[in-house]
Amino acid sequence: xxxxxxxxxxxxxxxQCVKCGCCRAHCPAxxxxxxxxxxxxxxxALADALLKGDVEMEExxxxxxSQCLLCGSCYSQCPNKVPxxxxxxxxxxKIAEKKGLSTFGKGVATVLKHQGLMDFGAKAGGKLSSLxxxxxPEDSGMQLRFPAPFVTKDRTLPPITAKPxxxxxxxFIEGEKDKPTVxxxxxxxxxxxxxxxxxxxxxxxxxxxxxxxxxxxxxCCGLPAVSAGAAETVETLAEKNQKVFAKHNYDYxxxxxxxxxSGLKNVYPGMGDEFADYPEKVKxxxxxxxxxxxxxxxxxxxKAAQRIKVTYHDPCHLRNHGVTKEPRAILKALPQVxxxxxxxxxxxxxxxxxxxxxxxxxxxxxxxxxANFINESGAELxxxxxxxxxxxxxxxxxxxxxxxxILHILDLVADALPD
Amino acid sequence: xxxTEFIAKLQQVVGAENVSTNQADLICYSxxxxxxxxxxxxxxxxSSVEEISAIMKLANETGIPVFPRGAGSGFTGGSLPVGxxxxxxxxxxxxxxxxxxxxxxxxxxxxLVTEDFQKAVEKVGLFYPPDPASLKFSTLGGNVAECAGxxxxxxxGVTKDYILGLEIVTPTGDIIKTGGPTMKGVVGYDLTKLxxxxxxxxxxxxxxxxxxxxxxxAKKTMLVMFDSIDGAAQAVSDIIRNKIIPTTxxxxxxxxxxxxxxxxxxxxxxxxxxxxIIEVDGDKEFLDKQxxxxxxxxxxxxxxxxxxxxxxxxxxxxxxxxRSVSASLRKVNPDKFNxxxxxxxxxxxxxxxxxxxxxxxxxxxxxxxxxxxxxNIHVNVMIDSKVEGEQEKADxxxxxxxxxxxxxxxTMSGEHGVGIMKAPxxxxxxKDVAVDYMKTIKKALDPKNILNPGKIFPSDV
Numbered sequence: 001x002x003x004x005x006x007x008x009x010x011x012x013x014x015x016q017c018v019k020c021g022c023c024r025a026h027c028p029a030x031x032x033x034x035x036x037x038x039x040x041x042x043x044x045a046l047a048d049a050l051l052k053g054d055v056e057m058e059e060x061x062x063x064x065x066s067q068c069l070l071c072g073s074c075y076s077q078c079p080n081k082v083p084x085x086x087x088x089x090x091x092x093x094k095i096a097e098k099k100g101l102s103t104f105g106k107g108v109a110t111v112l113k114h115q116g117l118m119d120f121g122a123k124a125g126g127k128l129s130s131l132x133x134x135x136x137p138e139d140s141g142m143q144l145r146f147p148a149p150f151v152t153k154d155r156t157l158p159p160i161t162a163k164p165x166x167x168x169x170x171x172f173i174e175g176e177k178d179k180p181t182v183x184x185x186x187x188x189x190x191x192x193x194x195x196x197x198x199x200x201x202x203x204x205x206x207x208x209x210x211x212x213x214x215x216x217x218x219x220c221c222g223l224p225a226v227s228a229g230a231a232e233t234v235e236t237l238a239e240k241n242q243k244v245f246a247k248h249n250y251d252y253x254x255x256x257x258x259x260x261x262s263g264l265k266n267v268y269p270g271m272g273d274e275f276a277d278y279p280e281k282v283k284x285x286x287x288x289x290x291x292x293x294x295x296x297x298x299x300x301x302x303k304a305a306q307r308i309k310v311t312y313h314d315p316c317h318l319r320n321h322g323v324t325k326e327p328r329a330i331l332k333a334l335p336q337v338x339x340x341x342x343x344x345x346x347x348x349x350x351x352x353x354x355x356x357x358x359x360x361x362x363x364x365x366x367x368x369x370x371a372n373f374i375n376e377s378g379a380e381l382x383x384x385x386x387x388x389x390x391x392x393x394x395x396x397x398x399x400x401x402x403x404x405x406i407l408h409i410l411d412l413v414a415d416a417l418p419d
Numbered sequence: 420x421x422x423t424e425f426i427a428k429l430q431q432v433v434g435a436e437n438v439s440t441n442q443a444d445l446i447c448y449s450x451x452x453x454x455x456x457x458x459x460x461x462x463x464x465x466s467s468v469e470e471i472s473a474i475m476k477l478a479n480e481t482g483i484p485v486f487p488r489g490a491g492s493g494f495t496g497g498s499l500p501v502g503x504x505x506x507x508x509x510x511x512x513x514x515x516x517x518x519x520x521x522x523x524x525x526x527x528x529x530x531l532v533t534e535d536f537q538k539a540v541e542k543v544g545l546f547y548p549p550d551p552a553s554l555k556f557s558t559l560g561g562n563v564a565e566c567a568g569x570x571x572x573x574x575x576g577v578t579k580d581y582i583l584g585l586e587i588v589t590p591t592g593d594i595i596k597t598g599g600p601t602m603k604g605v606v607g608y609d610l611t612k613l614x615x616x617x618x619x620x621x622x623x624x625x626x627x628x629x630x631x632x633x634x635x636x637a638k639k640t641m642l643v644m645f646d647s648i649d650g651a652a653q654a655v656s657d658i659i660r661n662k663i664i665p666t667t668x669x670x671x672x673x674x675x676x677x678x679x680x681x682x683x684x685x686x687x688x689x690x691x692x693x694x695x696i697i698e699v700d701g702d703k704e705f706l707d708k709q710x711x712x713x714x715x716x717x718x719x720x721x722x723x724x725x726x727x728x729x730x731x732x733x734x735x736x737x738x739x740x741x742r743s744v745s746a747s748l749r750k751v752n753p754d755k756f757n758x759x760x761x762x763x764x765x766x767x768x769x770x771x772x773x774x775x776x777x778x779x780x781x782x783x784x785x786x787x788x789x790x791x792x793x794x795n796i797h798v799n800v801m802i803d804s805k806v807e808g809e810q811e812k813a814d815x816x817x818x819x820x821x822x823x824x825x826x827x828x829x830t831m832s833g834e835h836g837v838g839i840m841k842a843p844x845x846x847x848x849x850k851d852v853a854v855d856y857m858k859t860i861k862k863a864l865d866p867k868n869i870l871n872p873g874k875i876f877p878s879d880v
Contacts, residue, residue: 021492
């Protein structure tokens with residue numbers, strides 16, 4: 001039985017916070033409003049007080065605990081490596097246990113889990129869309145207003161695809177015999193919003209002769225439910241996914257979404273022994289591609305005469321786990337790309353799972369800062385490795401009145417590959 | 420618990436949204452980097468000097484203590500609300516009011532984060548040198564109140580050397596200016612220097628006038644490993660005797676080097692028993708010459724290896740060894756008591772030997788690193804406070820370390836201040852008449868003892 005870690009299990013980690021204040025320099029939510037309850041140090045003090053019975057789950061406490069993007073910026077800079085994002089997630093589970101899920105949290109849980117129990121797959125796409133993406137005019141591109149429930153009015157979103165990614169490809173694509181076999185965990189972002197990025201990945205993998213499995217019955221990773229505090233949903237989805245993966249023979253599970261990668265690689269292993277080999281098996285697509293010598297192959301392609309200035313945004317869920325070089329290596333090797341580094345490439349985009357639903361104003365402030373860094377870099381395109389970041393960054397650029405396009409690195413890879 | 424009438428008055432001054440008495444907020448403003456906790460009764464976030472003045476007047480009427488707080492990152496408890504009262508947070512006052520490029524002076528508010536200020540002046544080719552390790556999050560108000568130091572002090576001096584003037588609110592609520600934007604000024608007592616390092620006990624700082632320097636064109640980093648601490652210490656003296664004042668001269672002793680070796684995969688040869696990280700700054704053309712001169716000077720002193728960084732990335736890699744210390748130490752023992760004694764720089768090796776003896780006597784690991792160039796040693800007593808008797812041993816060891824530093828003509832604290840942590844040890848360093856002299860000043864300026872009480876002095880005023 002998959003079981004998420006509880007707040008009580010983090011006793012030792014909580015004690016490791018020495019209250020130095022380093023997190024104050026790196027927390028995006030604190031950067032927007034400098035209130036100690038927003039920053040990692042404050043949240044750890046509050047989690048500690050909750051465990052000791054020194055604080056009630058009153059309004060201020062709930063607000064402070066909701067003011068976290070689970071981005072792990074604090075963790076990546078913490079001298080003692082205290083996993084605040086995990087401690088906050090565990091505190092939210094406790095809150096949900098006592099107070100029940102929020103309305104939105106219930107929505108997330110119902111969609112993700114219910115569909116999960118009832119063969120969450122291609123068919124669920126429509127249902128997911130109808131809950132989250134209702135009344136979405138298909139011809140309005142990125143600049144549309146979004147009147148669906150729980151979504152703030154002026155958020156701009158990409159259109160939902162008519163044909164989800166997993167309906168576009170067979171479940172098994174054979175490559176060369178001596179090449180590894182990868183299981184592609186698509187995630188919801190690639191499946192419903194950015195299937196072309198998935199198509200691009202298939203082309204890159206085929207180019208290398210890799211064998212590909214795309215299980216049709218795979219589920220959402222469950223990370224949005226972690227953010228909402230819906231423990232049972234996360235556990236159910238993890239179990240379902242584990243059963244799906246177990247049906248196949250593969251060398252690696254690859255992801256093209258930083259959040260899914262983090263869900264599988266970092267959250268699942270805490271839920272039971274059956275996930276023990278995930279940290280080793282689950283690979284971000286660019287880590288895998290670099291290992292397979294793809295950057296060198298791209299380097300061999302003739303460079304374009306006119307190259308586009310491209311910068312890279314580090315998704316929190318990759319940066320926290322040390323994946324920063326590989327996506328850049330691929331970008332730098334692309335023949336049509338002139339790579340420029342932006343200042344604070346590793347700062348959070350402001351999405352933070354369900355965070356931007358509750359705190360869209362703060363998310364917008366964080367996004368505006370990021371839009372500034374993008375502007376200053378002089379890049380025309382911003383490439384990244386996470387559908388959530390793409391959505392949030394494009395929204396921030398739209399609000400800032402910028403012209404830059406945000407896309408997945410894979411989209412650029414597709415342009416570079418010979419037909 | 421404060422009465423509702425008093426809270427209502429505070430709300431009138433700063434607005435209801437900037438006054439908080441709920442438990443979660445009180446917890447969030449109850450601690451600092453000492454990890455001690457004292458719950459305040461109320462937290463206020465004022466946004467102007469007038470509001471702060473009004474708060475101090477209210478506090479005087481009622482006798483309720485006020486505890487000024489910046490980032491709450493101090494190591495001695497300077498901002499802790501001991502005994503309860505009002506925590507007054509300065510983070511809303513975080514603006515740069517002026518950068519005067521003609522006079523090389525800037526005026527800032529106290530809640531401004533040090534690094535944000537440094538970045539802003541560096542954008543126009545200017546330089547604010549004081550660089551406490553906490554500069555990414557500590558505030559300038561806190562830096563002034565504690566007279567913060569940092570690695571660059573060996574060449575550039577400490578915070579007080581850069582403060583030309585202040586605007587302050589006195590403990591009784593008056594607003595006064597000390598000093599001003601001129602390089603010279605001798606009218607009356609030098610209150611600016613008195614406030615610098617007074618740990619928030621004599622005034623609340625509301626504006627800071629800062630002296631700036633032109634930004635050095637470039638810097639060069641090198642790392643020299645020695646087979647003994649004596650070689651490293653001799654190197655410090657010899658470099659300075661040769662008329663080279665590096666920007667930083669950071670050292671790590673043998674026990675620190677051991678920790679780094681065990682905890683990281685950074686390359687540190689087994690024969691290295693002390694490390695110096697040396698940085699020089701100035702015109703580009705002189706830096707290579709200086710670096711090779713330093714390599715020459717240190718060569719006969721038992722050098723195991725010298726690394727000179729040629730690129731910013733290489734420089735970063737050298738600093739990585741120093742930065743990995745903090746996390747490495749935790750693998751020795753979970754609890755760290757970080758003291759910051761300072762001795763004349765020629766006495767550093769003698770001090771390290773004294774500390775090694777103390778560590779052997781009490782059988783607890785003590786690791787030392789810090790700013791060799793100015794004799795400021797960070798002494799880290801590593802214990803597991805859950806083990807019975809360890810805390811007592813640590814306390815005794817720390818007292819002996821302080822005594823050792825004083826015997827060598829040094830001080831208990833180079834840059835962290837006294838706060839509540841070192842208050843019990845004050846009689847070791849200061850004679851009664853000296854303490855009385857200070858207390859007399861405190862009493863005269865703060866008759867009701869309501870501004871940051873319980874700090875610095877062993878028994879309350």
